[in-house]
Amino acid sequence: MTGTELAVEGVTLTAGAHRLVRDVSLTARPGEMIGLVGPNGSGKSSLLRAVYRVLRPEAGQVRVDGADAWSMPVRHLARTVAAVVQEAGADFDLTVREVVAMGRTPHKRLLDGDTAEDRLLIESALTSVDAAELADRPFDRLSGGERQRVLIARALAQRPALLVLDEPTNHLDIRHQLDVLGILRRMPATVLVALHDLNLAAHYCDRLYVLCDGEVVAAGPPAEVLTPALLNDVYGVTAEVTVHARTGAPQVTFLPDEAARPALA
Numbered sequence: 001m002t003g004t005e006l007a008v009e010g011v012t013l014t015a016g017a018h019r020l021v022r023d024v025s026l027t028a029r030p031g032e033m034i035g036l037v038g039p040n041g042s043g044k045s046s047l048l049r050a051v052y053r054v055l056r057p058e059a060g061q062v063r064v065d066g067a068d069a070w071s072m073p074v075r076h077l078a079r080t081v082a083a084v085v086q087e088a089g090a091d092f093d094l095t096v097r098e099v100v101a102m103g104r105t106p107h108k109r110l111l112d113g114d115t116a117e118d119r120l121l122i123e124s125a126l127t128s129v130d131a132a133e134l135a136d137r138p139f140d141r142l143s144g145g146e147r148q149r150v151l152i153a154r155a156l157a158q159r160p161a162l163l164v165l166d167e168p169t170n171h172l173d174i175r176h177q178l179d180v181l182g183i184l185r186r187m188p189a190t191v192l193v194a195l196h197d198l199n200l201a202a203h204y205c206d207r208l209y210v211l212c213d214g215e216v217v218a219a220g221p222p223a224e225v226l227t228p229a230l231l232n233d234v235y236g237v238t239a240e241v242t243v244h245a246r247t248g249a250p251q252v253t254f255l256p257d258e259a260a261r262p263a264l265a
């Protein structure tokens with residue numbers, strides 16, 4: 001499987017009288033890694049929730065390989081799309097291995113046990129996020145970063161064609177951030193990921209969509225999108241953008257506000 005095509009078409013999302021996202025369109029071709037960036041409250045999580053079918057669009061459509069994600073059978077969607085989200089609670093009374101095994105559920109019938117292939121996928125997912133040694137530990141006693149890695153392993157074990165992640169590097173130390181983004185990059189799946197770290201987004205994503213106040217204000221390859229002018233408009237910060245000598249990716253350096261800079265001697 002090389003991933004599925006995702007098309008978000010003119011999606012508007014509301015919660016009561018509050019408009020979360022307005023007329024957003026986004027595409028991801030099979031195998032692409034798409035980054036969703038933007039300030040706090042700009043609508044990233046809301047948009048992801050519409051894609052993994054938690055928040056029904058007020059207008060517009062979410063299409064997965066051409067089919068309306070909101071009309072397809074739940075089981076079909078669960079086999080196709082995996083999500084790693086912020087609100088995943090820690091109240092599982094399960095071991096780490098059992099949590100990761102939940103990723104296999106959409107591929108089985110009720111009461112089916114784990115097959116040899118399931119076990120292989122579970123162990124390999126645990127190993128890939130450096131969590132093999134945690135396998136027998138209770139999930140609810142893990143640290144924030146360990147828990148995050150296990151939830152990513154659960155999504156990997158699911159073998160989705162489309163993987164949707166909300167800030168997957170939250171709580172992770174830099175080694176594990178790079179490992180996880182590297183795994184996502186190499187996965188034979190389409191990946192839609194909300195990230196706050198613009199330099200990581202620039203290094204790992206094929207294209208970025210920038211959300212601001214619930215609307216897409218820029219989209220394209222990182223080098224086209226991450227300009228000082230855009231960063232100033234959207235985040236209200238002063239930044240320099242250079243091309244990294246080794247990776248060729250844009251590299252953003254944020255400058256402290258004038259008042260906060262140490263006085264020059």
Ligand SMILES: Nc1ncnc2c1ncn2[C@@H]1O[C@H](COP(=O)(O)OP(=O)(O)OP(=O)(O)O)[C@@H](O)[C@H]1O
Pocket residue numbers: 015016018019020038039040041042043044045046047
């Ligand atoms: N159920 C809700 N009812 C009312 N407002 C909501 C609801 N859910 C989200 N919002 C508001 O909608 C806006 C978008 O929220 P969302 O969580 O999608 O932003 P985000 O870009 O993911 O933010 P962050 O970077 O802080 O995670 C915010 O202003 C938020 O307060």
